[in-house]
Amino acid sequence: MNKDYITITKEDGSKEKMEVVSTFNLEENQKDYIIYKSIGTEEHYYAASYDENSNLNANLSDGEKEKLNKILDDIIKESENNVGV
Amino acid sequence: MLEFNNEHKSADLSSIKTKIENAKLQMKKIIVGGVLVSAMVLLSGCSLVNHYDYQAILPGSQCAVSVNKIENTISKVTFELEEDSITVDIKDAFILADASSEVIDGIFAEKTEENIIINQNKDGKLANSYALIEYEGNRFIVEVKDAQNSVYNVKFFLEDGTVIMIHFDNMVYLQRPTEESLNMLKQIALSGEDISTVLKDNEVSFGTDGDLSTSVKDSSHGLKWVQLTLEDGSVISIPTGRVLEYEEGKTL
Numbered sequence A: 001m002n003k004d005y006i007t008i009t010k011e012d013g014s015k016e017k018m019e020v021v022s023t024f025n026l027e028e029n030q031k032d033y034i035i036y037k038s039i040g041t042e043e044h045y046y047a048a049s050y051d052e053n054s055n056l057n058a059n060l061s062d063g064e065k066e067k068l069n070k071i072l073d074d075i076i077k078e079s080e081n082n083v084g085v
Numbered sequence B: 001m002l003e004f005n006n007e008h009k010s011a012d013l014s015s016i017k018t019k020i021e022n023a024k025l026q027m028k029k030i031i032v033g034g035v036l037v038s039a040m041v042l043l044s045g046c047s048l049v050n051h052y053d054y055q056a057i058l059p060g061s062q063c064a065v066s067v068n069k070i071e072n073t074i075s076k077v078t079f080e081l082e083e084d085s086i087t088v089d090i091k092d093a094f095i096l097a098d099a100s101s102e103v104i105d106g107i108f109a110e111k112t113e114e115n116i117i118i119n120q121n122k123d124g125k126l127a128n129s130y131a132l133i134e135y136e137g138n139r140f141i142v143e144v145k146d147a148q149n150s151v152y153n154v155k156f157f158l159e160d161g162t163v164i165m166i167h168f169d170n171m172v173y174l175q176r177p178t179e180e181s182l183n184m185l186k187q188i189a190l191s192g193e194d195i196s197t198v199l200k201d202n203e204v205s206f207g208t209d210g211d212l213s214t215s216v217k218d219s220s221h222g223l224k225w226v227q228l229t230l231e232d233g234s235v236i237s238i239p240t241g242r243v244l245e246y247e248e249g250k251t252l
Helices: A062-082 B014-031 B034-044 B101-114 B179-190 B192-199
Strands: A005-010 A015-026 A031-038 A045-050 B008-012 B054-057 B063-067 B074-080 B085-092 B095-098 B116-120 B126-135 B138-146 B152-157 B162-175 B213-219 B222-229 B235-239
Touching: A005 A031, A015 A062, A031 A062, A045 A062, A045 B008
Parallel strands: none
Antiparallel strands: A005 A015, A005 B008, A015 A031, A031 A045, B054 B063, B063 B074, B074 B085, B085 B162, B095 B162, B116 B126, B126 B138, B138 B152, B152 B162, B213 B222, B222 B235
């Protein structure tokens, strides 16, 4: 399956290409979220909510962060389990 | 561990926006199904709005996935057919996963000829069972993997390369419930410890219009399999134990 990529615009105006890990909507608050990761030898996973104008907001509540971390854990765990299937 | 970087101000989401919008539109279409909605509400004991943590539509398919990972309760896969919907409820976990195109191609090539293939792992033991399910040209390959401690994976391989992976712990059932069967369904779905007691030596039909029904069968050793009986009389059995059976030449 093809990977999806996005281009992140940073505060200083610079841009960086990232790989999309997952996008989803939490029903409890109707907010859209994206989990993405850097491309390169050292992978960093990021998460943020986004609005209709594609503005990112990484200033999330502790509850949101906890859920997003759990979702990422599940995704990674599943990816590991998939090896050798 | 996730990082939350406030320096990331915006993203060009155009490449994925279409998928996201399509997913939302299709999910609305799926949810409109009256019987299905009623069943979901009654099964969950709460409103639909709060039932799922997130939802996804698999591109190019007629398959909607509703996931509730956080609460660890019931998750669903809904196959929207021409006039009907078939819902698979999964207890515990549901994972979306990818697989390489090489794997997909190999599996499709094999399945087209034989429908059911049993693979062997490195130790020579039976490892995986596959079944090809077709519906109006759409193919779903189902893989049941015998994993450790009796946890099973079911994978739906779609032709565009998407793979739905379902992990289920104790049981999985197909349902198209009537009101009469909802009490039984609630017991099955929500009381894992009571499964063997509730279903022991019992067979329950959830058919509604006589065109589609499920039967849950049990033995003295606990729940063994769930059968989906199709309109033409063919049967798909999804066991909680060992083998997924599929009658050659039948379509879903």
